[in-house]
Amino acid sequence: MRLSRYYIPTLKEDPSDAEVVSHKLLMRAGMIRKVTSGIYNYLPLGLKSLNKVAAIVREEMNRAGALEVLMPMVQPGDLWQETGRWDYYGKELLRVKDRHGRDYCLGPTHEEVITDLVRGEVKSYKQLPLNLYQIQTKFRDEIRPRFGLMRGREFVMKDAYSFDKDEAGAEKSYGLMFEAYKKAFSRIGLKFRPVQADSGAIGGDFSHEFHVLADTGEDTIAVCSDEKCGYAANLEKAKIAAPAGEDVCNAECPAIEEVATPGKHTVEDVCKFLGISADKLVKTMLFTVDGEPVAALVRGDRELNDVKLRNLAGGNEIEMATEEQVKEWTGAPVGFAGPVGLKVERIFADHELCSSTDWIAGANKGDTHIQHLSLGRDCKIEKFADLRVITESDPCPECGAKIEFTKGIEVGHVFKLGSKYSKAMEAVFLDENGKTQPMVMGCYGIGVSRIVASAIEQNNDDNGAIFPPTIAPFELCVISLGGKDEAVNEKAGELYNQLMEMGIDAAYDDRKERPGVKFADADLIGYPMQLVLGGKGLKNGIIEAKNRKTGEKVELPLEGFTEAFS
Ligand code: ATP
Ligand code: MG
Ligand code: MG
Ligand code: MG
Numbered sequence: 102m103r104l105s106r107y108y109i110p111t112l113k114e115d116p117s118d119a120e121v122v123s124h125k126l127l128m129r130a131g132m133i134r135k136v137t138s139g140i141y142n143y144l145p146l147g148l149k150s151l152n153k154v155a156a157i158v159r160e161e162m163n164r165a166g167a168l169e170v171l172m173p174m175v176q177p178g179d180l181w182q183e184t185g186r187w188d189y190y191g192k193e194l195l196r197v198k199d200r201h202g203r204d205y206c207l208g209p210t211h212e213e214v215i216t217d218l219v220r221g222e223v224k225s226y227k228q229l230p231l232n233l234y235q236i237q238t239k240f241r242d243e244i245r246p247r248f249g250l251m252r253g254r255e256f257v258m259k260d261a262y263s264f265d266k267d268e269a270g271a272e273k274s275y276g277l278m279f280e281a282y283k284k285a286f287s288r289i290g291l292k293f294r295p296v297q298a299d300s301g302a303i304g305g306d307f308s309h310e311f312h313v314l315a316d317t318g319e320d321t322i323a324v325c326s327d328e329k330c331g332y333a334a335n336l337e338k339a340k341i342a343a344p345a346g347e348d349v350c351n352a353e354c355p356a357i358e359e360v361a362t363p364g365k366h367t368v369e370d371v372c373k374f375l376g377i378s379a380d381k382l383v384k385t386m387l388f389t390v391d392g393e394p395v396a397a398l399v400r401g402d403r404e405l406n407d408v409k410l411r412n413l414a415g416g417n418e419i420e421m422a423t424e425e426q427v428k429e430w431t432g433a434p435v436g437f438a439g440p441v442g443l444k445v446e447r448i449f450a451d452h453e454l455c456s457s458t459d460w461i462a463g464a465n466k467g468d469t470h471i472q473h474l475s476l477g478r479d480c481k482i483e484k485f486a487d488l489r490v491i492t493e494s495d496p497c498p499e500c501g502a503k504i505e506f507t508k509g510i511e512v513g514h515v516f517k518l519g520s521k522y523s524k525a526m527e528a529v530f531l532d533e534n535g536k537t538q539p540m541v542m543g544c545y546g547i548g549v550s551r552i553v554a555s556a557i558e559q560n561n562d563d564n565g566a567i568f569p570p571t572i573a574p575f576e577l578c579v580i581s582l583g584g585k586d587e588a589v590n591e592k593a594g595e596l597y598n599q600l601m602e603m604g605i606d607a608a609y610d611d612r613k614e615r616p617g618v619k620f621a622d623a624d625l626i627g628y629p630m631q632l633v634l635g636g637k638g639l640k641n642g643i644i645e646a647k648n649r650k651t652g653e654k655v656e657l658p659l660e661g662f663t664e665a666f667s
Contacts, residue, residue, distance in 0.1 A: 102575065103597075104610045108145055111622050121317050123554035124249030126566045130626045132553075132574070139246025139254030146626065147553070149574040151257060154552045155236050157571065158259045158285050165281035167232040167261050172214045174238055178204025180213035184525045193241045207240035212522050212544060215262040219540070220528035226266045229530065229540065230274055234261030236549060250554040251319070251510065259547040264523075264540040266532060271541035275517050278545040282311050282513050285547070290569030291556060294509065296322050297334040308516040310335055311547075312509025313555040322509045325354040327502035341504060348507070354500035510555040511548070518542040557627075560650070566627030567650050575608040578628040582616050582635035592659070593634045596644070599663040624649065634659075 109131040118135075119125040127133045132147030143151055159169065178196065181187035187194075187204075195207045208214065215233060223231060239258045246254045263274035279295070286293040291313050298310040312322055323339040325332035332354050341352045520539040523529065532538045553572065560567040570576055579597045583589030590611065597609035608628065610619050616635075623631045631647040638644055642659045657665070 102608050104578075104608055105612045107608070109622070109626070110144070111625060119249065121248045121251065121558065122561050123251060123317075123557035123566075126557050126561060126625070126627075127249055127554065130566060133250065139243060139252070141250065141253060141255075146574040150553045150568070150572050151550060153572040153574075154289065154549050155257070155259070157288050158547055158549060159236060161281040161285040161288070162234050162259065162261060164284075165232075165277045167234045167263075167278075167281075169235065170218075170233045171235050171237060172208070172211050172218070174208050174240065175205050176208045176211075176214055178206060180217055180526075181206060184213055184522060186213070193243060195240055195242045208237075209239055209241040210258075210544075210546070211235070211260055212262065212518075212542075213526070216522045216526045216528045216542070219262075219264055220523075220526060223264065223528075223530055223540070226530055226532050226538075229264055229266045230270050232261055232263040232274060232278075234259060234545075248319075248554070250550045251558075253550065256548065257550040259549055261545040263543040263545070264528070265543075266530065266538065266541070268519075268541055271517060271519070271543055275515060275543050278515050278543065279309065282515065282545070282547065286311060286313075286512070289552065289556070289571050291512075291552070292559060293512070294322065294324070294333055294507075296324075296509070297332075297338045298514065299335065299337040308514065310511050311513035311515075313512050313552075313559055314507060314509055315555060315558040316508050317558045318508035318510040318555075320509045320511055321506050323352075323504045324507055325500055325502050326505050327354065327500055330354055330500040330502060332500060339504070349503055349505050352504045354502045354504055510551065510558060512552050512555055513545075513547045515545045516543060518544055561627075564621070565625035568627040568629060570629040573627060573629050575626075575628050576606045577630035577632060578608040578610055578623050578626075580610045580616075580619050580623060580631055580633045582619075582633060584613075586636050589634055589636050589639050592639055596632070596634070596659075596662065600666070603663060603666070605666075 111131045112129045114129075115125040116128045119128060127147060128135075130146065131144055132150065134142045134144060136142055162169070175197075178187055181190070181194075187206075190209070193209055195209075197205050197207070199205060219231065219233070223229065236257065236259045238255055239260075240255050243252055243254050246252055250256065261278060263271065263278070265271040265274055283295070293311055293313050295309045295311050298308045310320075312318065312320060321336055323334050323336060323341050326349070339352075341350065518541075520541055523539040523542055528540050528542075529537045530540060556569055556572060557566045560569065568574070577600070579593050579600070581590050581593035583593065594609065594611065597607055600607040610623065612619065614622075620631075627649055629649050631649065633645040633647065638656075639659070643656045644659050644662060645654055645656055647654045
């Protein structure tokens with residue numbers, strides 16, 4: 102984009118009503134403009150960032166098997182009467198009447214509308230599981246809209262809703278969303294943390310919030326000081342009051358209690374490591390010593406007598422072993438384990454129970470490391486070394502380390518709803534036995550517009566925003582210092598065209614402005630990289646690349662520059 106033809110109304114001064122840095126910088130960088138309290142226009146630059154966040158979120162939702170839909174923003178009051186939330190939701194729900202005097206509201210969330218949709222469509226267990234999501238404008242009449250995009254009244258949310266035939270299915274759907282959230286926030290490039298949360302007004306069984314860590318965050322989260330423990334919760338859930346002005350209190354870490362979460366290593370990875378075909382795999386048991394996998398038990402089907410033991414430590418020898426032999430070798434598994442900071446997903450006493458779960462890890466009494474690990478087809482485990490034993494003698498474990506406090510911005514929230522909404526609205530299906538059952542639901546929100554602001558809260562300096570490259574309005578900016586020197590302008594324009602052809606989302610500052618103005622704007626807007634070409638550079642065949650984050654400047658040869666860039 103040639104900035105001479107673009108619209109970036111940057112401001113020199115902070116707007117008087119802006120309290121937090123993201124609000125100031127979004128306004129000053131010409132990304133948003135206020136319409137009225139908590140309601141904003143997105144200008145071209147702001148919309149670009151917003152769309153980039155949405156695109157990443159969309160990709161991760163699709164990858165996790167959720168299907169995109171678009172629901173209306175205006176919702177009939179009748180549906181909200183059915184769940185009782187018409188009365189319960191309070192003043193954040195903006196209610197309006199149509200010309201016939203019927204009640205409507207502007208959607209602050211879409212449980213009612215989606216449950217109404219699904220109850221009309223899904224009749225059989227064969228149609229489940231189903232996960233539908235949308236990326237859409239929400240309206241909440243917040244009591245104190247403030248901080249620009251951080252707490253708007255109108256804002257963009259991704260909301261997903263899962264429907265399952267039973268609890269186990271619902272937990273799996275929850276796990277998939279949990280993982281998709283981790284991937285999306287990691288890809289965006291934010292420092293974040295999932296924390297246990299209360300399910301609050303939405304209701305339901307359990308929930309986690311995802312917080313972007315930033316000193317300016319409105320929320321405080323309680324985090325165990327023992328890194329290995331991994332416990333983190335919001336204050337309501339942790340039932341701890343943060344002492345004013347202190348970042349550590351005397352409270353002890355209450356518990357290790359979370360759901361199993363997958364991670365980097367897929368079953369395919371494990372199979373590759375083990376040299377077995379993933380197609381044939383139902384369950385794999387991986388035996389480890391000091392965290393290093395040494396042997397695996399591979400089952401071709403769910404019959405336990407079809408057990409093959411592959412001894413990796415001894416090269417490629419394949420031994421056959423019965424379940425009894427394996428038990429003898431490993432000892433009876435009496436301990437239960439899960440990734441550090443996460444709840445044991447299933448308790449097991451013998452291998453039989455493994456077949457009904459996605460993953461399971463076990464160890465012997467007294468062990469401090471996982472001795473075996475069993476993975477289902479879609480299961481992923483973060484890091485084998487992170488698996489820690491929780492022994493039977495300590496079945497409701499307490500960590501006991503000191504709790505620390507840190508500030509966060511809630512950018513995502515996942516809830517396991519259970520059948521609260523499906524019962525209230527009679528969203529039922531026929532199970533395998535022809536029996537009518539309520540669907541088991543989950544709901545999952547991401548604050549798409551809040552992410553744009555929180556990325557700035559986390560990454561900025563005195564000169565402006567420092568966008569992560571993934572969601573920066575432009576990936577880089579070519580800056581011509583040519584002025585009246587057409588040779589420089591021409592060369593800069595040529596480079597810009599080449600970069601665009603390479604698929605790089607580049608801006609080209611070809612405006613007739615002083616260098617100082619161009620540099621200040623580029624820093625303010627926070628392009629991850631500035632490529633600066635001046636008369637001297639052209640003469641010496643050199644272009645300067647400045648990394649916005651580190652401030653580091655390097656001179657690169659113009660010759661073959663774009664090739665090197667790819
Ligand atoms: P908060 O505690 O900040 O009020 P919430 O818990 O009410 O948020 P949820 O109902 O969990 O919000 O909605 C899902 C996500 O939508 C939140 O995690 C947050 O990222 C985003 N969100 C909620 N309210 C706002 C708002 N007023 N402005 C921008 N984003 C919001
Ligand atoms: Mg709220
Ligand atoms: Mg909240
Ligand atoms: Mg929430």
